[in-house]
Amino acid sequence: MKEKLKYERPIITKINAGVTDKFGMRAKMPVISEIDGIPVKELINKYGSPSFILSEQTIRKTYNDAKRAFTTRYPNVQFAWSYKTNYMNAVCKIFHSEGSWAEVVSGFEYDKAISNGVPGNKIIFNGPDKSKEDLQKATNNGSYIHIDHFDELYDLLSIAETSEKRPKVAIRVNMDTGIFPQWDRFGFNYENGEAWNALNRIMMSKKLDLIGLHTHIGTYMMTPAPYGVAASKLAELAVRLERKFNHKIKYIDMGGGFASKNTLKGAYLPGKDTCPTFDQYAEAISNALINSELDPNEMPTLFLETGRALIDDAGYITGSVLANKRLADGRRSMIIDTGVNMLFTSFWYEHEIYPAKEVSSHSEDTTIYGPLCMNIDVIRSVIKFPLLQKGDHYVIKRIGAYNMTQWMQFITLRPKIILVDPEGKTHIIRENETNESLTSLEVIPEHLK
Amino acid sequence: MKLKKNIAVSETGFLFDPNSGESFSLNETGKKILQFLKEEKSENQISEWFVKNYEVDQATFENNFNDFITVLQNFRITE
Numbered sequence A: 001m002k003e004k005l006k007y008e009r010p011i012i013t014k015i016n017a018g019v020t021d022k023f024g025m026r027a028k029m030p031v032i033s034e035i036d037g038i039p040v041k042e043l044i045n046k047y048g049s050p051s052f053i054l055s056e057q058t059i060r061k062t063y064n065d066a067k068r069a070f071t072t073r074y075p076n077v078q079f080a081w082s083y084k085t086n087y088m089n090a091v092c093k094i095f096h097s098e099g100s101w102a103e104v105v106s107g108f109e110y111d112k113a114i115s116n117g118v119p120g121n122k123i124i125f126n127g128p129d130k131s132k133e134d135l136q137k138a139t140n141n142g143s144y145i146h147i148d149h150f151d152e153l154y155d156l157l158s159i160a161e162t163s164e165k166r167p168k169v170a171i172r173v174n175m176d177t178g179i180f181p182q183w184d185r186f187g188f189n190y191e192n193g194e195a196w197n198a199l200n201r202i203m204m205s206k207k208l209d210l211i212g213l214h215t216h217i218g219t220y221m222m223t224p225a226p227y228g229v230a231a232s233k234l235a236e237l238a239v240r241l242e243r244k245f246n247h248k249i250k251y252i253d254m255g256g257g258f259a260s261k262n263t264l265k266g267a268y269l270p271g272k273d274t275c276p277t278f279d280q281y282a283e284a285i286s287n288a289l290i291n292s293e294l295d296p297n298e299m300p301t302l303f304l305e306t307g308r309a310l311i312d313d314a315g316y317i318t319g320s321v322l323a324n325k326r327l328a329d330g331r332r333s334m335i336i337d338t339g340v341n342m343l344f345t346s347f348w349y350e351h352e353i354y355p356a357k358e359v360s361s362h363s364e365d366t367t368i369y370g371p372l373c374m375n376i377d378v379i380r381s382v383i384k385f386p387l388l389q390k391g392d393h394y395v396i397k398r399i400g401a402y403n404m405t406q407w408m409q410f411i412t413l414r415p416k417i418i419l420v421d422p423e424g425k426t427h428i429i430r431e432n433e434t435n436e437s438l439t440s441l442e443v444i445p446e447h448l449k
Numbered sequence B: 001m002k003l004k005k006n007i008a009v010s011e012t013g014f015l016f017d018p019n020s021g022e023s024f025s026l027n028e029t030g031k032k033i034l035q036f037l038k039e040e041k042s043e044n045q046i047s048e049w050f051v052k053n054y055e056v057d058q059a060t061f062e063n064n065f066n067d068f069i070t071v072l073q074n075f076r077i078t079e
């Protein structure tokens, strides 16, 4: 039989004389055919479509890059893994094995950290929702409790009355760092004196161990300067405490908020070209602390609760094209098997999506839809994308932060999460949902049986 | 499916529509289809030819073909 020719789908494109696209040339779309050396096709065949893939190598490398940026500029630095960003136990254990403590914001996350083997005195407990039982437990375990509001302060004072151990506390401080909108709903305000007032009450009560000061000024901060402002303000509070009470705090916690390399919706340039590096953030924070009036012989430990910037790059979704379609006005649309229910961050990022193999050098303006029967299910509203066929594979990049915790079961079942270890072996770290696993939580009343 | 009369397609896959003054570029498959359409071949004949000579099954080809025709209509290259 005669050998058949290689097929490419028919394509016609209009030539716009003199008009180039936004980046001055017709760039060919890159392809992601493998993740840490494992072919995408193999991953999909083995674990199904779609799947979430995490690269352990990338997690460790990113963590060490961030750590180096700070430890080369400041004497004592401690990272605490922000659980809500990605609390898959395997992920948490990678960070803990690198020396990260745990940063948690609920009783659920707190218990998760304990069961991941984190000692109580290496857990930072943040957030507005800590029950009295949570606070009692954290006190008994010697965890660092970051007080969010006065009601919590009073709860802690009453716990201190009856506990053998003194609660170890810090306050969360919110402040004007020159960014808009200012985050003022968490913690005590700096400018109006509320933070200073809370610190005074804690010191006067003599029942709590005030060990630190905390802030988290926002998320996806696109310039390092506000961190400098925030670090100076916390340093100033620390210096005042020392003057008035002769009390030295042990640490300053700058929270999270470093931008990842994702591109925000509406941004003109890609995030990977615009977001600051770890070095730039580290420079702003270290300079502010070192240049403050803090005692240079006893500088407080610098805590960091970096979330998205440490994990976004390590996560991928691999999946398949379900269908192609023309919209009424002739625009092309492509339906893929990942919806916004699984890719929560698609509400604020223009996620990078690539074909898993070379298909064609032609691309066309395309709208990429998820599989849900819902109008809001749009992954990319316009992207120049090559014409993939039904069943072809794609890869979505930089999805490691917040998706594996904020995803929701809706219309479809959530897929597996796979970890690729540094030797290139793959491991299921979360099974896919099944009808049984979901319905096992449901109860049918007797009269409906 | 009929192309507008005076549509010109070059050897290199360059298409010129004198009615609108617009130009287009075609890949190999697109060029071949336009050639067949000019010869007034039917969809069936075109599909058979591709399935015989290329690594493509009938369903995929017909799906791509219909999509391509929609694009031609949008560009007002067909009657």
Ligand SMILES: Cc1ncc(COP(=O)(O)O)c(C=O)c1O
Pocket (backbone or CB within 6 Å): A082, A085, A103, A126, A127, A216, A218, A219, A220, A255, A256, A257, A258, A305, A306, A307, A308, A309, A401
């Ligand atoms: C208190 C606190 N710390 C750390 C983080 C992690 O932030 P990011 O992922 O922006 O680094 C958050 C996220 O909202 C937070 O609320």
